[in-house]
Amino acid sequence: MNSENICNDPCPISRSVAFAGDAWSLLILRDAHAGMTRFDQFRKSLGIAPTMLTRRLAALTEEGLLEKRRYSEHPPREEYVLTAAGRDFLPVLFMIGEWGRQHRGGGKLVRFLDAETGTEIKAVAVDEVTGARIGTRAIRTVMPDGGE
Amino acid sequence: MNSENICNDPCPISRSVAFAGDAWSLLILRDAHAGMTRFDQFRKSLGIAPTMLTRRLAALTEEGLLEKRRYSEHPPREEYVLTAAGRDFLPVLFMIGEWGRQHRGGGKLVRFLDAETGTEIKAVAVDEVTGARIGTRAIRTVMPDGGE
DNA sequence: AGTGTTACTATCAATTTGAAAGTAACAATA
């Protein structure tokens, strides 16, 4: 696409899409949230070619969603853990999952339960200010002022 | 990646990612929600090559997120409008945007206002059952039973 | 007749992806 000038795009969706608009990154992030940290865990879970995995992990690390951490000196081994920005990505993954459940939900599906109550989680996006669900009310888009 | 067998993946995130894990599709969907329907509107807005746009629009149409509709017989012209499934994608876009605003928010940004109240929309994902925000409570993942 | 608009398709080079095999640094086992 070209990820350079997209960082000046005033749309917050563009800014995210510049790096997260890539299937492998989303799935790596999903697995990271599920507790995976190691190269081979991701590789086996995703069936991804090691070349791709190396590239994606490096990109996610550089973008600040994952952090590379040494967990053994001898032999030298690294693991990848979510940063705060990476953890903040969970709501996106849940909304993506919710869409998949509603519109691609045939057959057996993994379910996510609230560990406290044991009830199945049904993620919905709401506007924190009005409390209304996103998509139920009209939206007005405001462009930023031109000047720098 | 390979979009064939991913449809049997029991993870609802994988199912969505199989087609929406692509930057252009997400941006086309964003523009469609902003009211765009025509080929050249998308092309100019995104600066996308027409070859790519044709492919993405065809894919989104085939996936059932957009619908191709003839709006003129002479000359024959088509437009692309969101289906119900496409409209249901809005919460995903808002959560992606919210992440971008929080973690890639430098400089001028477009803002989205509630048309009724005029307040800026701050999208958050919550569990409809417990009311808790996604990410604030422990999650338990339940795999579907193996048998068909 | 000539120009403009809309929605493409054709061509082809450049980039990205991914499959397969190899490597480095050790640990564990026979």
Place this chain on the structure above:
DNA sequence: TATTGTTACTTTCAAATTGATAGTAACACT
């Protein structure tokens, strides 16, 4: 001591995807 296994990669290279440019078809308008 030799062999096998584990982990985290890198190298190589073919195949697929992407994207820039140009062209086309069907009209409307002047």
